[in-house]
Amino acid sequence: MRRQPELVRPRTRRRSCAPLLAVFSLLSCGTGPQDPVRADIPPAPPPAAPQIALEPPADPAAVARGQALIDRFECVRCHDLPGREPAPLEKHCVRCHQDILAGRFPAPPGTLREWQGHITHLTDVPALHGLDRFRRAWLAGWLHTPHDLRPGLDSTMPRLALGTAEAADLAAALIPAAEAAAPAAGDLARGRELFGDKSCALCHRFTGAPNIAPAARLPVPLDEAQLQRGLAQAPDLRFTRERMRPAALVAWLLDPPRHKPGTPMPKIPLDEADARALAAYVTEVPLEPPPAPKHVQRLPLLERRVTWAEVEAKVFKRTCWHCHSDPDYARGDGGPGNSGGYGFTPRRLDLASYTGIASGSVGDDGKRRSVFAPLADGTPRIVAHMLARHAEVEGAAPELRGMPLGLTPVPLADIQLVDTWIAQGRPQ
Ligand code: HEC
Numbered sequence: 001m002r003r004q005p006e007l008v009r010p011r012t013r014r015r016s017c018a019p020l021l022a023v024f025s026l027l028s029c030g031t032g033p034q035d036p037v038r039a040d041i042p043p044a045p046p047p048a049a050p051q052i053a054l055e056p057p058a059d060p061a062a063v064a065r066g067q068a069l070i071d072r073f074e075c076v077r078c079h080d081l082p083g084r085e086p087a088p089l090e091k092h093c094v095r096c097h098q099d100i101l102a103g104r105f106p107a108p109p110g111t112l113r114e115w116q117g118h119i120t121h122l123t124d125v126p127a128l129h130g131l132d133r134f135r136r137a138w139l140a141g142w143l144h145t146p147h148d149l150r151p152g153l154d155s156t157m158p159r160l161a162l163g164t165a166e167a168a169d170l171a172a173a174l175i176p177a178a179e180a181a182a183p184a185a186g187d188l189a190r191g192r193e194l195f196g197d198k199s200c201a202l203c204h205r206f207t208g209a210p211n212i213a214p215a216a217r218l219p220v221p222l223d224e225a226q227l228q229r230g231l232a233q234a235p236d237l238r239f240t241r242e243r244m245r246p247a248a249l250v251a252w253l254l255d256p257p258r259h260k261p262g263t264p265m266p267k268i269p270l271d272e273a274d275a276r277a278l279a280a281y282v283t284e285v286p287l288e289p290p291p292a293p294k295h296v297q298r299l300p301l302l303e304r305r306v307t308w309a310e311v312e313a314k315v316f317k318r319t320c321w322h323c324h325s326d327p328d329y330a331r332g333d334g335g336p337g338n339s340g341g342y343g344f345t346p347r348r349l350d351l352a353s354y355t356g357i358a359s360g361s362v363g364d365d366g367k368r369r370s371v372f373a374p375l376a377d378g379t380p381r382i383v384a385h386m387l388a389r390h391a392e393v394e395g396a397a398p399e400l401r402g403m404p405l406g407l408t409p410v411p412l413a414d415i416q417l418v419d420t421w422i423a424q425g426r427p428q
């Protein structure tokens with residue numbers, strides 16, 4: 001996903017006053033020019049990392065609730081999770097696509113080739129190992145209102161039907177451990193140099209930070225497949241200062257695979273001071289604010305006639321029906337948007353046929369309702385859901401859940417086709 005919402009809380013670097021105060025309780029620990037110069041004060045220790053309360057171990061009751069929610073929300077349909085069985089192949093949105101792309105899926109070669117040409121989404125997701133490198137509080141907020149972290153992945157974490165308490169319980173289950181004490185601060189200027197020398201920007205975007213070109217060669221050999229996975233999964237480092245625990249960040253930079261076996265980030269030779277310098281650069285270099293979110297424009301209706309065949313090919317059969325299909329054809333499961341899944345109640349919305357879409361969906365009151373009915377501003381509901389996906393990618397959390405759920409938005413010109421088709425009375 002390309003656009004990044006603003007989630008960065010600027011954290012100014014403070015000199016740590018607490019230790020000094022304990023010794024010289026009467027002295028101010030400011031460093032401004034108005035401070036009296038006192039020959040008897042020892043030189044200040046190197047500045048410590050910013051003072052943020054360390055996270056304690058998670059509440060065991062919350063951990064237990066969160067474990068049950070991992071089952072309810074079917075996280076294993078997309079992610080590997082330590083200690084849990086992956087979902088069976090016919091339910092696993094990522095593994096099945098990977099098997100097809102790798103040619104492992106049992107299907108005739110011609111069919112496989114055709115499928116391979118169509119599949120772009122949900123082909124790679126981060127495994128959920130070693131999550132205790134993240135802040136529990138960050139994870140709770142992000143699970144509730146996810147935004148894109150990895151510019152190289154087409155799919156994002158879906159916005160699930162969970163409240164803030166459930167998000168906090170999930171975060172407790174995924175990050176039960178207490179946070180380790182922050183290491184001493186590193187040398188930011190040295191970190192800036194290393195960032196170029198060690199080719200960090202080969203894989204990472206760092207939105208808002210100064211542009212630092214990677215060195216011509218990576219400091220470690222990587223084959224093409226490793227490089228491609230690295231490019232796909234490297235997070236935008238803009239968010240790292242929000243999400244990573246400072247001690248874990250330094251430990252991660254020294255040896256990523258030790259913290260997360262199988263991670264696509266290679267181990268790049270660094271000593272401890274280098275790692276602290278890079279951590280200082282990543283978390284403290286001032287960032288430009290992101291561009292203001294664009295207002296999502298509903299295009300005017302077309303003059304020409306639009307047929308079902310056209311909207312079916314361009315929109316519904318391209319993306320939607322993979323989650324909204326007819327349960328009869330898909331061994332009883334019509335996908336998360338029809339039969340339910342990932343914790344969603346069954347909406348019984350079939351977008352695979354003209355009659356299916358005409359029979360609408362099941363609302364919260366259990367009654368069938370039209371997906372064409374206009375909302376208060378006149379936008380047909382199904383069109384509003386597709387526009388909402390654009391708003392989500394722009395960084396908003398609209399009331400309507402964006403469709404297609406967690407995937408690339410439908411181009412505005414294709415939404416316009418559906419809009420026009422509905423306005424023309426949905427010709428067949
Ligand atoms: C439909 C597939 C899908 C499901 C189901 C899903 N996720 Fe995700 N998740 C993703 C994708 C895609 C990403 C990568 C997002 C990004 O990097 O922007 C992701 C990222 C994450 C991350 C960030 C990990 C990291 O290293 O950055 C966490 C944590 C996570 N998911 C937890 C969960 C939990 C907990 C559940 C169940 C409640 C869940 N996911 C269900 C697709 C899914």
Ligand code: HEC
Binds near residue numbers: 077407
């Ligand atoms: C049993 C294997 C299998 C499983 C499980 C599976 N898919 Fe697919 N998926 C496919 C195949 C095959 C295609 C290509 C179909 C075609 O070419 O018409 C596809 C295509 C897609 C597409 C359209 C292509 C694209 O990349 O945009 C989407 C979206 C999609 N799948 C989403 C999902 C989601 C979400 C899940 C989990 C709920 C899922 N799939 C589970 C086999 C699978």
Ligand code: HEC
Binds near residue numbers: 262263
């Ligand atoms: C070959 C590509 C590649 C290179 C080169 C690379 N990284 Fe990474 N990095 C990744 C990937 C992929 C991840 C995500 C790993 C995962 O989630 O399993 C990652 C994760 C990280 C994270 C965690 C960020 C977060 O928010 O979760 C930091 C910090 C980081 N890298 C910094 C660096 C620095 C600094 C350098 C240069 C010394 C560097 N990386 C070089 C691929 C790379």
Ligand code: HEC
Binds near residue numbers: 161385403404
């Ligand atoms: C990755 C799976 C997935 C894909 C792909 C997907 N949907 Fe959905 N859709 C869902 C789920 C799950 C729900 C239920 C959400 C809820 O209950 O809030 C849903 C709900 C809806 C609803 C609201 C139904 C109601 O009554 O609340 C509409 C309309 C909709 N989808 C349209 C679409 C369209 C149009 C597309 C293609 C552009 C699409 N969906 C693609 C999973 C998906």
